[in-house]
Amino acid sequence: MIYCPNHSCQAANPEANQFCQVCRTPLPHRYLWAVGAGVPSLAVGNLLGDRYQHQQSQIFLDTQPAFPPTAEGQLPAWVIPYLHLSIYPRHMPRPYSLQPVALEDGSVHSVLLLEEAAIASYAQKPDHAPQLLPALVEAWTTATALVQLDWLFQIAQLWQPFHAERVLQTLMMPALLRVEGASLRILELQPDTETQSSAAALVGLGDVWQPFADQAQSAIAPFLNQLCQQLKQGVFHSPEQLVDCLNQAIQQSSQRQQLTFDWATYTDQGPTRQRNEDACYPASGTVSQQTVTSLAAGRQPPHKLVVVCDGIGGHQGGDVASKLAIATVEKALTSFLAQATVETPAAIALEIEKAICQANDEIARRNDSEGRQAQERMGTTIVLALIYGNDLYLAHVGDSRAYHVSPLSCRQLTLDDDVAAREARLGYSLYRQALYQPGTGSLVQALGMTSSKSLYPTVQRWVLDEDAVFLLCSDGLSDNDQVETFWATELLPVLVGQRQVAAAGQRLVELANTRNGHDNVTVGLIRVRVAQQPSTAVEPTLATPQPLSDRLGTETTAPLNSPSSTATALSAPVQSAAPRSRQSMGCLVGSLLALSAIAGTLVLLLGPALRRPTVSGETTAFENADFAAVATGLSRWPPSLNSAPAVDLSVGRFVQISQGRSASPAEAALILQNEPGNSVNASLPASANPASIEGIIPAGGIFQVVGTQVAADQTEWVRLRVCSIPSGATLGDRPSESGSLPGQLPPPAPAELLNLLQPGQEGWIQVSAIASGVQPLSNLGVSQRGVCIN
Known part of the structure; x- marks a missing residue:
């Protein structure tokens, strides 16, 4: 029995019927992948938690998808990396529910159910049994050279964040790497068995990739063989160098590719709103087509921009904000791309970010000039897609979304900038559990609310190497999972x-108007068709890494993504570089701006209480050229925590501290004090001694060390200045959707967001309280330095 989403009726035999037998509402079939020590004890056909039906080995069906899932008890440490890495929605499954399972010996273990898993559910054919997506090793030999490079490129992009979460072993085990077309999908996470540097681990990657090089397409086989040799010899000193080499190989391999784009944009006031505060670019009703062919070296490829904005403010001017944002972004990007030189991915991503920040400041200035404060400020969300040559760049702020449609799924590529997503990605709660709490739907950032110093757009790059459909939309369509419900009947026909x-x-x-109807609605739809051409041979010399110092510019801006958003999200740095010379820049930093680079650094910062422990025991490595199956029975229950290395806290250093969760007074929190060495313990609740407390450290905030001191009891203290904080760490000016009753405010934000330190504030904290939860930062951009700019 599966419950109908409208909560009022049921439908039997859901596997054989796509619609409710009573009201004909489409039934969402949410298949979940189960991990945890209790999984082997669960018999196929039985229900877990009186709700989740075991379909086949480790695959469950949620029989009550219209009701919020539950998570029993405190989240165990091994679950936290799944939450942190959910900022990579293209690759990662997302924790859905945590269920206790009692074993025969009387012990109780948790089973984690993952949604958006690497499962081919065949939504268009619900009578087909679900099955796992093919493993990378199974799909490798039949893929094109460009797709083969893209798969390895995605692995390289995930290297640093997986290393930070101590699950790097996952990327070394091909059985855990699944593919859906050109997208790499992670089946589940495998904890690392030992601690080693990211660069040292790259040596072993050469052996893992050697079988792939041996069976690669002829156009790239020499390059990949050379790359594997360089890896095994320890020539690569960082994953960024590996990303750089693969990125250049992708650009060379795709020179003969031909792409055809079809797009259309529409916006509508909806049946209940008095005005349309949404806006789109090109203008509503635009339908067009464009073919991109290979160009001579040095010529500027054509580009196309699609933007969707959802205005905030109602009669306060949401429609003005959305239109102003589009006009500003379109003008800035058109001017930039009209230049004669071919732009690097780094430069393009940086300009997208700058254009969004420029639009934010234009709206903010308008608000300031009209004396608008707090809830009176107008604003807008934004999501855009920029096609440039053979790449598609996605960027967003707020809760307007982008989706990718493949023959097997429709995946949300952007993560909403709301409190629920922020709580999940910081490791405090499962997303769907947080989603049903009061106030967690509030946006934590939108354009026009504050200065761009506190705005952190998410920017991702997508290599276009297969047919696909991309959907941009406002929440008038995406609310109530309407896209996930209807994609198979409405969007899949476009793809085929x-x-x-x-x-x-x-x-x-x-x-949107009939199923939701409560808001304006705007959609931008893009269909990509790839004409397969013989791949250009990739020069083996590209497999030689170049020193990073030779490829990076003099300044690196790494703005933090909103903790409510991502890729891209979770207060994580976006590594976008301002190139000293665009011609010499190459593609290194551009690769850092791709989806898998967004937010990669912050996962290093989450404190030891949230870190993945190590495991003892052996795991089977993938060693032979025959693509032998990797042994199962992975250890998932690490026994001990790793200690964190010492961090330089000398005066002038910039650091990011993650252990300072924005906690309520009833919970422990890291706090700054007005004097060093007083009687207040730095780990006590902020309410312990209010007279000595400066405030709670905001998670993900960037600080500068401005003083050091040894107290009378010989304890070491540092004085920190708050330089910048993640957007949404304060909700005093939080944006609210229009359409509320006069004088009605949105639900209050969680209490833990209200007493945090703000930029410019200073205070003392004991070194021992933060040493294990600190990440040193360098090459910071303007937005990260914030008030510490000088």
Whole structure:
């Protein structure tokens, strides 16, 4: 029995019927992948927690998808990396529910159920049994050279964040690497068995990748063989160098590729709103097509921009904000891309970010000039797609979304900038559990609310090497999981050529108005068709890494993504570089701006209480060229915690401290004190001695060490100045959707967000309280330095 989403009726035999037998509502079939020590004790066919039906080995079906899932008890440490790494939605499954399982020996273990897992659910054919997506080793030999490079490129991008979460072993075990077309999907995480540097671990990657090089397409086989030799010899000193080499190989391999784009944009006021505060670019009703072919070296490739904005402020000017944002972004990017030189991915991503920040400041200045404060300020969300040559760049702020449609799934590529997502990615709660708490739907950032110094757009890059459909939309469509419900009937036909993008876009607006109807709705739909051409041979010399100092510019801006958002999200740094010379820049930093680079650094910062322990025992390595199956029975229960290395806290250093969770007064929190060496313990609740407390450290905030001192009891103290904090760490000016009753405010934000230190404040803290939860930072950009700019 599966419950109908409208909560009022049920439908039997859901596997054989796509619709509720009573009201004909489409039934979401949410298949979940189970991990944990209790999984082997669960018999196929039985229910877990009276709700989750065991379909086959480790695959469960949620029989009550219309009701919020539950998480029993405190989240165990081994679950936390899944939450931190959920900032990579293209690759990672997301924790859905945590269920206790009693074993025969009387012990109780947790089973974690993962949604968005590497499962082919065949939504368009619900009578088909679910099965795992093919392993990378199974799909390798039949893939094109460009897709093969793209898969390895995605692994390289995930290297640093996986190392930070101590699950790097996952990327060394091909059985855990699944593929959906050109997208790499992680089946589950495997804890590391030993602690080693990221660079040292790269040596072993050469052996893991050697079988792939031996069976690679002829156009790239010499390059990959050379790359593996360089890895095994320890020539690569950082994952960024590996990303750089693979990125250049992708650019060379795709020179003969031909792409055709079809797009359409529509916006509608909706049945209940008095005005349309949404806006789109190109103008609503635009339908067009463009073919991109290979160009001579040095010529500027064509580009196309699609933008969706959802205004905030109602009669206060949400429609003005959305239109102003589009006009500013379009003007800035068009001017930049009209230059004669071919731009690097780094430069393009940086300009997208700068254009969004410019739009933010334009709206903020308008608010300031009109004396608007707090809830009176107008603002807007934004999501955009920029096609440039063979790449597609996605960027967003707020809760307007981007989706990717493949033959097997529709995946959300952006993570909403709301409190629920922030709580999940910081490791405090499962997302769907947080989603149903009061106030967690509040946005933590939107354009126009504050200065761009506190704005952190998410920017991702997508290599276009397969047919795909991308959907941009406001929450008038995405609310209540409407995209996930109807993608198979409305968007899949576009992908396979059975429906035009114009007809599909109009149909999505109609569905939004009839199924939701509470808001304006805007959609931008892009269909990508790839004409397969012989791949250009990649020069083996590209496998030689270049020193990072030769490829990086003099200044690196690494703004923090909103803790409510991502890729991209979780207060994580976006590594975008301002190149000293665009011609010499190459593609290194651009690769850092791709989806898998977004937020990669912050996962290093989350404190030892949230870190993944190590495990003892052996795991089977993938060693032979015959793509032998990797042994199962992975150890998932690490026994001990790793100690954190010492960090330089000398005066002038910039650091990011993650252990300072924005906790309520009833919970322990890291606090700054007005004097060193007083009687207040730095780990006590902030309410312990209010007279000595400066405030609670905001998680993900960036600080500068401005003083050091040894107290009378010989304890070491440092004085920290708050330089910048993640957008959303204060909700005093939080944006709210329009349409509320006069005088009605949105639900209050969680109490833990209200007493945090703000930029410019200073205080003392004991070194021992923060040493294990500190990450040193360098090459900071303007937005990260904030008030510490000088």
